[in-house]
Amino acid sequence: MRLCLDACVLYPTVLREILIGVAEAGLIQPLWSARILEEWARAAARRNPGDDVIARGEIAVLRSAWPDAEIAPQPDLEAQLWLPDAHDIHVLETAIAGRAEAILTFNLKDFPARELHGHDLQAIHPDALLYRFWQEQPDIIAEVVDRVHGQAERLSGERLDLRKLMKRARLPRLGKALAT
Numbered sequence: 001m002r003l004c005l006d007a008c009v010l011y012p013t014v015l016r017e018i019l020i021g022v023a024e025a026g027l028i029q030p031l032w033s034a035r036i037l038e039e040w041a042r043a044a045a046r047r048n049p050g051d052d053v054i055a056r057g058e059i060a061v062l063r064s065a066w067p068d069a070e071i072a073p074q075p076d077l078e079a080q081l082w083l084p085d086a087h088d089i090h091v092l093e094t095a096i097a098g099r100a101e102a103i104l105t106f107n108l109k110d111f112p113a114r115e116l117h118g119h120d121l122q123a124i125h126p127d128a129l130l131y132r133f134w135q136e137q138p139d140i141i142a143e144v145v146d147r148v149h150g151q152a153e154r155l156s157g158e159r160l161d162l163r164k165l166m167k168r169a170r171l172p173r174l175g176k177a178l179a180t
Contacts, residue, residue: 001028001049001102002027002098002101003028003031003104004036004071004094004095004102005019005092005104006105008043008107008125010036011040011055011070014148014152014169015166015170015171017124017146017148017151021145021147022031023132023138024144025144027140030069031070031071031094031095031098031100032070032071033072035073035093036090036091037062037070040059043055060095071097073093073104073126074097077093077097081093082115082116083111085110088111089108091103092119095119096119099136101120101121102121102122103122104124104125105125106125106170107123109110111123127170127171127172131174131177134178135178141174142178146161146172153166162175162178162179163176166179
């Protein structure tokens with residue numbers, strides 16, 4: 001499944017690591033643009049001054065690992081598009097140019113179905129997508145989440161409740177499914 005990843009799903013780290021793990025397992029093919037990656041770095045800097053440096057390092061690693069994921073801008077296409085928030089048009093343009101099947105975002109209201117339908121696209125919430133993947137291939141999703149959970153615990157130096165970690169990553173449904 002070709003997915004355009006909005007900046008809001010690339011940052012914070014836990015969700016991004018889960019999505020990249022799912023991509024490594026072959027369930028999705030991630031797509032983004034330089035502008036989407038830049039939004040991620042700016043969001044990190046707003047949250048914590050200096051975190052943009054860390055984000056830019058993580059972005060460099062992603063670009064190296066996924067060289068075909070970055071979609072070049074197409075200004076002529078972007079000029080033809082409309083969304084309620086003009087600041088999101090570049091995400092739609094990236095999805096269309098990258099022949100994505102969907103835009104993965106928390107901001108579903110910013111990508112109305114009536115605007116996406118004509119481009120054979122849909123906007124999907126990460127929790128809904130990952131929960132569906134868990135229903136279809138629970139072992140793969142459990143393995144990816146377990147790996148990310150372990151990494152989060154190692155980095156924090158403390159034991160982290162899985163369900164709470166998933167809730168903080170805005171994946172409550174997936175967290176509940178994995179915790180049972």
